[in-house]
Amino acid sequence: AQKVTQAQTEISVVEKEDVTLDCVYETRDTTYYLFWYKQPPSGELVFLIRRNSFDEQNEISGRYSWNFQKSTSSFNFTITASQVVDSAVYFCALSVPSGSARQLTFGSGTQLTVLP
Amino acid sequence: EPEVTQTPSHQVTQMGQEVILRCVPISNHLYFYWYRQILGQKVEFLVSFYNNEISEKSEIFDDQFSVERPDGSNFTLKIRSTKLEDSAMYFCASSLGLAGAVSYEQYFGPGTRLTVT
Numbered sequence: 608a609q610k611v612t613q614a615q616t617e618i619s620v621v622e623k624e625d626v627t628l629d630c631v632y633e634t635r636d637t638t639y640y641l642f643w644y645k646q647p648p649s650g651e652l653v654f655l656i657r658r659n660s661f662d663e664q665n666e667i668s669g670r671y672s673w674n675f676q677k678s679t680s681s682f683n684f685t686i687t688a689s690q691v692v693d694s695a696v697y698f699c700a701l702s703v704p705s706g707s708a709r710q711l712t713f714g715s716g717t718q719l720t721v722l723p
Numbered sequence: 724e725p726e727v728t729q730t731p732s733h734q735v736t737q738m739g740q741e742v743i744l745r746c747v748p749i750s751n752h753l754y755f756y757w758y759r760q761i762l763g764q765k766v767e768f769l770v771s772f773y774n775n776e777i778s779e780k781s782e783i784f785d786d787q788f789s790v791e792r793p794d795g796s797n798f799t800l801k802i803r804s805t806k807l808e809d810s811a812m813y814f815c816a817s818s819l820g821l822a823g824a825v826s827y828e829q830y831f832g833p834g835t836r837l838t839v840t
Contacts, residue, residue: 640827652766652814652831698766702827709754709818710768710779711829 609634609701613714620689621722627685628717630699636660639703641675641682642711646696658682689721725749727832729815735838736805744800744835746815753820755798756829757790759783759811766814772798773820805839812836 610633620626632641643655656666658675666673670690674683686693696718700711728747736742748755757769770780772790789801798817802809812834819826 642828644831649833650812650836651833652816654828654830657828700766702829704827709827709829710756710771710781711758711766711816712768713766715765 609636609639609703609712611699611701611712611714613699613717615717616715617718617720619720619722622691623688625685625687626689626719626721627683628697628699628719630682630684630714632680632682632699632701634701634703636703639701642700642702643673643682643684644698644700644713646698646716648695652698655684686719689719691721691723694719694721725751727815727817727830729813729832729835731835732833733836733838735840738807738839739804742802742805742837744802744813744815744837746798746800746832747796748798748815748817749830750796751819752817752830754778754818754826754829755790755792756816756818757800758814758816758831760814760834761811769800769813802837805837807839810837810839 612631639660641658645653645655663675670687672685696716698716699714702709702711730745755772758766760766768781770784770790771778787803791799814834815832816829818829
């Protein structure tokens with residue numbers, strides 16, 4: 608079975624601070640996919656990034672960066688110079704290619720509040 | 724940019740009534756999903772659908788639930804006899820379904836908030 612843990616339930620930062628959201632996952636599969644989704648106050652789920660288990664190269668996209676460490680089963684997400692519009696719940700999720708299932712297993716989410 | 728759409732955005736129903744939640748997945752996607760999110764909680768998988776049949780379902784998806792793809796565009800979730808605990812946000816999602824990592828990216832609709840009174 609798959610499991611995703613987001614230990615931080617709430618984080619509050621002041622605008623322009625950097626913030627890192629933690630994600631730890633569990634799976635016995637050697638091939639898997641990790642995701643981050645953003646859920647703003649309006650409620651929709653916005654896809655941010657996918658990483659494959661066989662690609663540990665970390666990525667930077669604008670103010671966002673991701674740190675994938677297989678050795679510690681972690682897939683952390685950093686926002687640099689946070690802005691008020693970054694305030695949202697951020698979900699880490701995991702998918703494994705077992706048969707035709709492909710469903711996402713979500714963590715419990717981290718509520719990020721960026722204060723002006 | 725193509726997107727998943729869902730109707731209605733909010734549905735209020737009385738306990739014991741049947742509801743149908745509707746979704747239009749992205750047109751070239753082959754995998755379809757329903758998830759639910761009880762207020763303040765994590766997003767939970769309900770069911771996945773591929774090649775006109777259910778490919779996987781969770782324990783939540785009991786006999787009260789059913790899914791259907793009645794035509795080439797719509798994907799529906801039916802709850803036969805709603806209970807108070809069915810109150811949640813229901814998200815539809817779709818993914819490409821081709822080989823390769825990109826096919827695992829799921830794109831979500833805006834959700835339908837179901838309130839059972």
